[in-house]
Amino acid sequence: MSGWQEVALLVLAAIGVAAPLLARVRRPRARVAATTLTLVGLALLVQHLPRRAGRPTAPDDRPRVALRDDAWTGSDACKACHPGEHASWHASYHRSMTQRPSGESVLAAWDDVTLTAPDGARWRLTRDGERFLAAVDDAPPREVVLVTGSHHMQVFWVADGRPRLLAQVPFVWLIDDARWVPRNAAFVRPPELAGAPPSETGRWNLVCLRCHTTDPQPLPLSPGLDAFDTRVGELGISCESCHGPGAAHVAANRDPARRYALHLGGGADPTIVNPARLDALRSSQVCGQCHSISCEPSQAEWQAWAAQGFQFRPGDDLAATRALLQAPLDPEADPLAATILRMDPHFVEDRFWPDGEVRVTGRELSALVRSPCFQGGELSCVTCHALHKAPDDPRPTRTWADDQLKPAAMGDAACASCHQTTAREGEAHTRHPAGARVGCMDCHMPHTTYGLLKAIRSHEVTSPDVGAARAARRPNACNLCHLDRSLGWAADALAGWTGRPAPALDDDEREVAAGPLWLLTGDAGQRALVAWASGWEKARAASGTWWLPPYLEHVVRGDPYDAVRIIAWRGLRDLPEARGAAIDPVAAPAARAAALAPVRERWPAAATDRGEDDGARVLAPGGRLDRARFQALSERRDDRRVDLIE
Amino acid sequence: MTLVTPETRAYARWHLRLGWWALAGWLVLGLTLEGLHGLKVGWYLDPGAETRRLLWTLAHAHGALLGLVHVAFGATVLALPGAGWGRLESRCLTAGALLLPLGFLLGGVVIHGGDPGLPVLLVPPGAMCLAVGVVATARRVSRAGV
Numbered sequence: 194m195s196g197w198q199e200v201a202l203l204v205l206a207a208i209g210v211a212a213p214l215l216a217r218v219r220r221p222r223a224r225v226a227a228t229t230l231t232l233v234g235l236a237l238l239v240q241h242l243p244r245r246a247g248r249p250t251a252p253d254d255r256p257r258v259a260l261r262d263d264a265w266t267g268s269d270a271c272k273a274c275h276p277g278e279h280a281s282w283h284a285s286y287h288r289s290m291t292q293r294p295s296g297e298s299v300l301a302a303w304d305d306v307t308l309t310a311p312d313g314a315r316w317r318l319t320r321d322g323e324r325f326l327a328a329v330d331d332a333p334p335r336e337v338v339l340v341t342g343s344h345h346m347q348v349f350w351v352a353d354g355r356p357r358l359l360a361q362v363p364f365v366w367l368i369d370d371a372r373w374v375p376r377n378a379a380f381v382r383p384p385e386l387a388g389a390p391p392s393e394t395g396r397w398n399l400v401c402l403r404c405h406t407t408d409p410q411p412l413p414l415s416p417g418l419d420a421f422d423t424r425v426g427e428l429g430i431s432c433e434s435c436h437g438p439g440a441a442h443v444a445a446n447r448d449p450a451r452r453y454a455l456h457l458g459g460g461a462d463p464t465i466v467n468p469a470r471l472d473a474l475r476s477s478q479v480c481g482q483c484h485s486i487s488c489e490p491s492q493a494e495w496q497a498w499a500a501q502g503f504q505f506r507p508g509d510d511l512a513a514t515r516a517l518l519q520a521p522l523d524p525e526a527d528p529l530a531a532t533i534l535r536m537d538p539h540f541v542e543d544r545f546w547p548d549g550e551v552r553v554t555g556r557e558l559s560a561l562v563r564s565p566c567f568q569g570g571e572l573s574c575v576t577c578h579a580l581h582k583a584p585d586d587p588r589p590t591r592t593w594a595d596d597q598l599k600p601a602a603m604g605d606a607a608c609a610s611c612h613q614t615t616a617r618e619g620e621a622h623t624r625h626p627a628g629a630r631v632g633c634m635d636c637h638m639p640h641t642t643y644g645l646l647k648a649i650r651s652h653e654v655t656s657p658d659v660g661a662a663r664a665a666r667r668p669n670a671c672n673l674c675h676l677d678r679s680l681g682w683a684a685d686a687l688a689g690w691t692g693r694p695a696p697a698l699d700d701d702e703r704e705v706a707a708g709p710l711w712l713l714t715g716d717a718g719q720r721a722l723v724a725w726a727s728g729w730e731k732a733r734a735a736s737g738t739w740w741l742p743p744y745l746e747h748v749v750r751g752d753p754y755d756a757v758r759i760i761a762w763r764g765l766r767d768l769p770e771a772r773g774a775a776i777d778p779v780a781a782p783a784a785r786a787a788a789l790a791p792v793r794e795r796w797p798a799a800a801t802d803r804g805e806d807d808g809a810r811v812l813a814p815g816g817r818l819d820r821a822r823f824q825a826l827s828e829r830r831d832d833r834r835v836d837l838i839e
Numbered sequence: 840m841t842l843v844t845p846e847t848r849a850y851a852r853w854h855l856r857l858g859w860w861a862l863a864g865w866l867v868l869g870l871t872l873e874g875l876h877g878l879k880v881g882w883y884l885d886p887g888a889e890t891r892r893l894l895w896t897l898a899h900a901h902g903a904l905l906g907l908v909h910v911a912f913g914a915t916v917l918a919l920p921g922a923g924w925g926r927l928e929s930r931c932l933t934a935g936a937l938l939l940p941l942g943f944l945l946g947g948v949v950i951h952g953g954d955p956g957l958p959v960l961l962v963p964p965g966a967m968c969l970a971v972g973v974v975a976t977a978r979r980v981s982r983a984g985v
Contacts, residue, residue: 274953277887449954456951584887 254352255338255359256398256423261408261502264438268431271439274446279432281582284590285597287430289343291405294325298340300347301366301373310363311375311388318362327351327362337362339397339428341405344595345369345645346379350397356420361393367646370763378755378779379646381717381837387755398423399499404483404555407431408438410502435479435580437466437507466507468580473573478511480574481558486544486551490516490529519559520545543838546641548665550653552718553837554644560652570611572654577602608633624690630731631674639670640726643718644839646760648725659684660696666831668711668719673726676708677736683707705826708736709811712744712761713826717754717835724748724757728764742770742796743818746789747827754835755779770795841921850924851916854932858909861936865902868944872899887952894947894955902940905969909936912976922983931972938965 260267272279282288292298303325306318317328327349328334335351339359342348347366350359365379366372377387398421402409408426426433433439442465446452455462461470468479481487482505489495494514497504505514520541522530533540546552551560557574566572579586579599586593586600601607609616612633625631636657640648655670659680662669671683681695681703688695701710711723726732727741741764748761755778762778765771776788797817811819811826843851872895875883883892912932916924938961946959 272953276889276953277885278952280886452951452954453957456954457957584881584885 254354254357256357256402256406256421256425258425258428260426261410261424264440265408265426265433266438266440266443268427268433270443271432274452277584278581281590281593282432282580284582285580285594286344287434287580290341290430291402291428292340292343293428294337294340294349295323298343299325299337299349300343300368301349302371306373308364308373311377314363316362316364325349341397341401343368345647348376353394356414357398357423358395358419358421359397361396363393367759370759374755374759374779378759380839381643381721381754381756381835383834383836384753384755395419395421405429407434408502411499413499430483434482435466435468435507439465441465468507469575471508473567473571473576475508475510476575477558477561477567477573478509479507480578481511481517482515484555484574485511485515485558486518486556487511487515487559488518488529488533490514492532517559517562519563520549539834539836543836546665546667548661548667550641550651550655550665550667552642552667553839554642554649555839557652560642564652564654566611566654572611577607605633608637624686630734635674635731636670639668639673640729641667641670641673641722643721643837646756646763648722648729657683657687659687663696663698663702666716666719668707668722668726672707672711673722673729674732674735676723676726676732677706677740679703679705680707680710701826705811705822706740708741709744710826712748713823714829714831716831716833717752717757718837719831720748720752720757721754721760721837724761724764727761728767738768741765742768742792743823746792746796747823749776749778750785750789751782753832758785765792843917843920847916847920847924850929851913853913854909854916854929855913857933857936858906858911858913861906861909862903863906865899865906865940868895868902869899872896888950890950890953890955891947894943894950894959898940898943898947901943902936905932905936905939908932908973915976915980919980919983922979924979925975928972928975928979931968931975933972935965935969935972938962939969941965 268279268282289298301318303318303320305320308316308318310316314329317334319326319328319334325337326334327337337349338352339350340347341350345368347368349362349364349366351362352358353360361376363376364373365376367374367379375387376393377389395418398411398413399418402411402423402425406425406428407430410424412422412424414420414422436442442462445464446455446462461467466479468476471479482503489498503514505511511517516529518533522534522541524531524534537543544551544553544556550563551557561567561572561574564572577599578597579593580597582588582590582593583599588600599607601610605616615622620627623629623631623636634650637654638650638652639657641651641662642649657670659669659671663680669680669683671687672678672680675683679702681698684695684698687693701714708723708727711719712727715723724745727738727745745761745765745768749758749765752758752761758778762776766774766776770792774788774791777784780788811823872883882888883895909932912928916922942959942961942965943955944958946955946957946962948958949956
């Protein structure tokens with residue numbers, strides 16, 4: 194019912210109530226007073242009619258949400274027959290990847306907040322009920338029309354003013370930290386970009402909607418891509434993203450006899466795709482629509498996607514409609530590679546480690562297909578991940594939703610289901626005592642992938658190899674836990690276990706613990722991963738924390754990358770030396786240095802008290818920091834350009 | 840005024856007994872359902888168990904209500920002993936009171952997503968029997984000239 198219909202209904206109801214009352218009033222003055230009171234009451238009622246969430250003030254400014262055609266049905270149609278699956282999907286972060294702004298969906302502080310962007314622009318964020326407004330400097334406020342993200346960070350989009358073109362508010366809300374940071378600070382981006390205004394206008398219409406909505410169509414209206422008629426089937430990733438268009442399935446299963454034949458027969462329903470019933474490749478390709486490094490194979494196919502949306506449907510071969518990219522790209526042999534590298538010369542290094550391993554999050558299929566377990570076995574995404582929480586999964590829904598892992602995949606059971614002999618070997622294979630809480634994934638899927646201001650496990654299943662990781666400038670699995678041990682220590686241990694010779698290492702790699710070495714001399718990608726590991730529970734259990742403060746303080750104080758400083762700050766803030774210190778990792782350098790003073794003052798005393806003597810941690814006898822060596826190492830920081838495209 | 844014959848009294852007593860015991864049984868189910876809520880039993884309360892929750896709630900509601908119907912029917916028979924009460928209304932009401940709630944209850948034991956288990960097939964014949972029984976009773980009462 195429209196707002197005007199609601200008001201008309203209210204007027205009719207009011208007249209219906211008022212008429213008999215007025216008919217009983219005989220004196221004219223009393224009749225006028227009664228009429229006035231009725232009208233005033235009516236006006237008050239209209240004023241206080243509840244406003245519907247997200248009601249558009251400028252409906253043409255934002256993407257349309259409408260089903261493409263009769264083949265699609267929308268997620269609401271699934272609930273009646275699949276209430277459990279619908280409920281767990283609804284609780285997932287897939288569902289809330291893009292939302293209309295509302296008091297429920299907007300997690301950010303928005304009540305008259307003023308933020309200063311790196312370019313000096315002052316943004317004022319205000320709220321009017323369910324409307325969220327953003328104004329830059331003295332310009333009139335614009336209404337937020339979409340919110341992306343709901344798990345780790347949130348980004349906000351306002352109408353640009355041109356048809357359905359969205360522009361980004363240049364700040365990101367970090368959900369766990371409950372704070373705003375400039376947009377570029379939330380990503381590992383070259384420092385020279387930090388002060389520049391992020392040019393994200395139109396990005397939602399062409400890029401974000403690919404994986405943050407269901408059945409997207411950018412529908413550009415001009416060659417300059419400054420006007421759109423963008424349409425999506427649903428905001429967020431919903432049922433039909435993974436199961437395919439469902440209208441035929443819904444129609445067929447209105448027949449109860451058919452439903453019960455399927456229930457009792459246990460067979461697959463040919464009217465819908467169930468990724469769990471597909472083979473490993475096809476099943477994983479359903480996820481790979483978004484979770485891969487891929488692009489349209491040609492300009493013509495890109496234009497077709499922009500005009501018509503994706504041709505891929507779950508169950509299809511993704512490679513038939515999408516180029517699934519692996520490093521290295523060969524521009525001599527592959528015209529597509531040549532085009533990609535011409536448009537973006539840094540395409541490979543921004544996504545892959547030098548040896549071709551994927552280094553950015555959200556691209557897991559590209560890593561998985563390089564794994565022996567995938568190539569020679571039956572490993573697929575759904576081996577470990579459950580996109581719907583199982584009825585017998587005892588964990589709270591929020592816990593399941595974090596990584597959507599099956600309970601078995603939280604431990605070693607997923608690996609042991611195939612590697613039974615290895616699992617039986619126990620300590621003979623792991624080389625770690627049984628109580629060390631080391632799992633298969635800690636060694637074979639280390640946290641060498643970066644994204645969302647944290648490290649995630651590599652989805653390329655490998656065996657620890659200090660030499661190979663070193664050659665790729667990637668932290669190795671051993672030292673991501675044993676931060677307090679040197680690369681030489683890890684290399685010698687692996688050589689002793691495997692019989693393979695240890696790689697050649699330089700003096701620092703043999704003498705200096707890996708954590709300090711990477712934090713001081715690594716590139717921004719390495720520093721981000723190791724800063725994250727310094728706060729990781731398992732690394733802290735293996736390496737201790739007492740030695741961490743000077744290194745994390747050094748990074749938070751002086752690292753040129755905002756994102757690296759934020760991650761190091763997260764590792765530092767719960768250490769005793771930083772307790773009570775009001776440290777802002779994106780504040781100006783002088784302010785950071787002042788805020789970190791207590792850490793510098795407290796740590797030497799704490800370290801001296803321990804009486805540690807461990808040169809591998811860049812400490813001198815007595816627990817004092819070897820300032821000269823610390824300085825020498827920090828001057829060797831690898832300042833190569835790092836721009837990680839998540 | 841027509842006297843209540845021993846046969847009519849026995850006829851009424853059967854329905855009164857059935858009604859009160861049904862009421863007792865299905866109210867115990869209601870207590871059980873409250874217990875499942877109180878103990879937050881996932882098998883009953885999880886989103887995937889929505890169908891089971893609906894069916895068992897229906898079983899409880901229909902069972903208790905039909906128990907009351909039988910009590911009312913027994914009382915009606917005693918109030919109108921000369922209405923010529925026969926087998927049709929008695930058997931139909933009895934079948935309805937058994938089939939309907941049991942169909943809901945057993946249909947909720949094994950569920951298939953949004954679909955109940957096969958025992959729910961008891962419900963439609965139960966509903967038919969109940970409808971026939973109620974209509975037959977209404978006709979008897981109407982013809983009794985009250």
